[in-house]
Amino acid sequence: AKYIAFCRRFAERAFRRPLDDELAKAFVDQHFAGDVAADLAVKKSLLLILKSPRFLYLGIETKPGDPANAYNLAAKASYALWDSLPDQRLLDLAKKNELSKRDVLTREVERMLDDPRTRIKLRDYFHRWLKVDDLHGLGKEAGKFPGFDDTFVTDLRASLDLFIDEVLNDPASDYRRFFNDRGLWLNGRLAKFYGIDKPENAPFEKIAFDQQPRAGVLTHPLLMAGFAYSNSTSPIHRGVFVSRNLLGRRLRSPPDSFTPDSPHLSPKLTTRERISKQTKPASCQSCHDMINPLGFTMEHFDTVGRYRADEGGKAIDASGSYLRADAELAKFKDASELGAFLAQSSEAQGAFVERLFKDAIKQPILAYGPQEKERLRQFFNDNGCNIRKLLAEIVVSSALASPAPTSPAQIRNKAASK
Numbered sequence: 001a002k003y004i005a006f007c008r009r010f011a012e013r014a015f016r017r018p019l020d021d022e023l024a025k026a027f028v029d030q031h032f033a034g035d036v037a038a039d040l041a042v043k044k045s046l047l048l049i050l051k052s053p054r055f056l057y058l059g060i061e062t063k064p065g066d067p068a069n070a071y072n073l074a075a076k077a078s079y080a081l082w083d084s085l086p087d088q089r090l091l092d093l094a095k096k097n098e099l100s101k102r103d104v105l106t107r108e109v110e111r112m113l114d115d116p117r118t119r120i121k122l123r124d125y126f127h128r129w130l131k132v133d134d135l136h137g138l139g140k141e142a143g144k145f146p147g148f149d150d151t152f153v154t155d156l157r158a159s160l161d162l163f164i165d166e167v168l169n170d171p172a173s174d175y176r177r178f179f180n181d182r183g184l185w186l187n188g189r190l191a192k193f194y195g196i197d198k199p200e201n202a203p204f205e206k207i208a209f210d211q212q213p214r215a216g217v218l219t220h221p222l223l224m225a226g227f228a229y230s231n232s233t234s235p236i237h238r239g240v241f242v243s244r245n246l247l248g249r250r251l252r253s254p255p256d257s258f259t260p261d262s263p264h265l266s267p268k269l270t271t272r273e274r275i276s277k278q279t280k281p282a283s284c285q286s287c288h289d290m291i292n293p294l295g296f297t298m299e300h301f302d303t304v305g306r307y308r309a310d311e312g313g314k315a316i317d318a319s320g321s322y323l324r325a326d327a328e329l330a331k332f333k334d335a336s337e338l339g340a341f342l343a344q345s346s347e348a349q350g351a352f353v354e355r356l357f358k359d360a361i362k363q364p365i366l367a368y369g370p371q372e373k374e375r376l377r378q379f380f381n382d383n384g385c386n387i388r389k390l391l392a393e394i395v396v397s398s399a400l401a402s403p404a405p406t407s408p409a410q411i412r413n414k415a416a417s418k
Contacts (some may be wrong), residue, residue, distance in 0.1 A: 003038045004028060007045040014055040016086060017071035017094070027052070070094040076399040077109055080360045081391075082117040102400060109392045119168065122391070125359045126164050129245060129352075130217055132157070135226030144231060145304050147193055156222040156305075159185040162204055163217070168387065175352060175385040179339035181216040183208045194221065194306060212307045213300055213318070215339025218242075221305025228303040232263045233271050236279075236288070239295025246342055247322075248351025251287050270311045272296055293320040297338040349385065350377045356391065361398045368401055 007028040011019055019027070027049055031041040049055060058075050074086040074094040090099070090108060098104045112118060127133050138153050162185040167177050186194065188202035196207055217223060227237040243249040266274050275295075279288040297320035302308050310316055318334040325347055332338045342348045353376045357365040365373045376394065383389045 003042055004032055007031075007042060007049075010046060011049050013085060014049050015052070016075040017068055070097045070099050073099040073105060073399050077105065077112065077395055080395045080398070081109070081112045081121065082115065083121060084117065100400070102396065105399065106392065106396050109395050113388055113392060119165075122168055122387075123161065123164055125356065128359070129355060130160075130223060131226070131241060131245060132160065132222070135222065138225050139230060140225075140303060141231040147189070148225075148304050152189065152193070153222070153225075155187060155190050156220075156225070158204065159187075159190060160217070160220055160222050163220070166206070171388075172384060173387040173389075175349070175380070175387050175390075176343035178216045179218055179343040182210055182212070182214045182336075184214070184220070190221075193304075209307075213334035213336035214307075215335045215342075218246075218339045218342070219298060219301055219305070219335050221301075224298065224301045224305035225303065231303065233299060233301070233303050235271065235275050235295030235299065236291055237295070238298050239291035239293070242294045242338070242342075243291055245355075246351065247345070247347050248354060249290065251291070254284075254287075267312070270299075270314050270317075272299055272317055290323065294322060294338065296320045297332050297335045300334060343385075346377065346381075349380055350374070353377045353380055353390065353394075356387075357394050357398070360391065360394055363398075368398060372397075 008019055008024055011023070011027050015023075028045050031044040031048075032038070058072070058079055071086075071091070071094045074090040077099075078084060078086040078090060086094070093099050093104065093108065099108070138148075140148050163181070163183075166185075167173060167175075167181075170177075183206045184190075184194070185204050186196060186198070186207050187204045188198045188200040191198035191202065191207065192200060213219075223241070224233075224238075227241055228234050240251065243251060263271070263274070269277070275292060279285065279292060297318050299311075299316050299318045300307055300309070308316060319332065320338060321329055321331045322338075322341070323329055324345075330341055332341065350373060354365050354373055357373075357376065365376075376390065376397075379393055380386075380390045
């Protein structure tokens, strides 16, 4: 009896809902029928449970009015925010069929946002958004940047995480701060490297750089170093990052692979001049006419993210531009103006909404209808670009809605069900 009780309890946790008599018999009871060794019966039961689509997939289709739908809502919310099972409170509300009420589900999602699991998941999302996990091997040319070693890079990652947490832990959790903030979290080692007089063992603190055109994560030293070569900056890598990750633009792969010109071969040219020369052919300009002007705005920051006013004795030209989706040309004098543009841009906000939706729900936003992206972007804008409120709305609205049918078979089945 204890083995059977354990297997039933295991199945209920795995399936994220109570077992009815039919499921209990299929997944548990039948394996204990007859003269079967208890340990073998347990193994068979657990293996069948763990191979079941009810365990492996969320949201198994049920009929309207089926009590299991309430448990689906609990699972959708918990996996969207925690990547884990519903807690007892969600299961209790599902048992009472309360979660189908939007106000109840919203209240629970807001409670779940304060859980450490949500905070960790959000930080991981921002790492993917900013491509932090792709920035491996940030070694620089030997002897050119003394002190820029693996320990230093670890400190830079901590600096970025402190800024991400600062924004997310603020009740306003304002997305625009990621592009408007002029400060950096620095400890003693980082502060000295970036020109601030602090004891080497000083702990991390927020330091303002009001006299430099810094723009939040856009010019954070970790990203500036990551999107650069070992001995020079890379406006192309920086421009591609802004185009794809921040503006949501799709870029074609280069028609031919090529090796960038080494600064040593053109010592009289600035990086901007060298890149402009190399990407001048018409075959390059189809993408580089967008990439380059975005990347050039960050030329005030060298290959390790330090501010510079000139390169090789020539004043830095950090001007840039971007042709918006409405065909209007936005112009920037430096990274701070690009950051101000990204903070307010409907394109950038829409790209952020789309990425966050897919990360949380694990489905493309178009699966929920052609208007969902713009609806959520408008909600985001109307609510002060509050990331927490946006995530809550994404989880609640997607849980209560069903994805729109996309394949002919899905459309036929939906029509037949009506």
